[in-house]
Amino acid sequence: xxRGLLMLAAVIALGLAVGAALIWNTRRxxxxxxxxxxxxxxxxxxxxxxxxxxxxxxxxxxxLIGVALGFMARRP
Numbered sequence: 001x002x003r004g005l006l007m008l009a010a011v012i013a014l015g016l017a018v019g020a021a022l023i024w025n026t027r028r029x030x031x032x033x034x035x036x037x038x039x040x041x042x043x044x045x046x047x048x049x050x051x052x053x054x055x056x057x058x059x060x061x062x063x064l065i066g067v068a069l070g071f072m073a074r075r076p
Contacts, residue, residue, distance in 0.1 A: 006073035013066035017059050024055035 027047060030038040036049035 003073050006069050010066045010069035010073060013062050013069060017062035017066055020055050020059040020062060024052060024059055027055065028052050 030047060032038050032047075032049045038047045038049075039045075040047065
């Protein structure tokens with residue numbers, strides 16, 4: 001039971017890491033202005049340049065957590 005829950009948590013963490021990586025990859029190439037902002041006219045959302053760093057950090061953290069949980073689940 002414990003092993004199954006750890007594997008489920010690992011898969012969820014790695015899935016979230018992939019999602020954050022996709023958002024990071026999309027936002028890192030946006031044409032930010034001198035103030036570090038990008039306005040999306042289709043959705044009327046202002047995106048801050050600092051969000052790129054936040055999503056990269058979230059990707060790495062969730063990836064490490066997912067790998068650690070995966071190793072813990074495989075341990076007897």
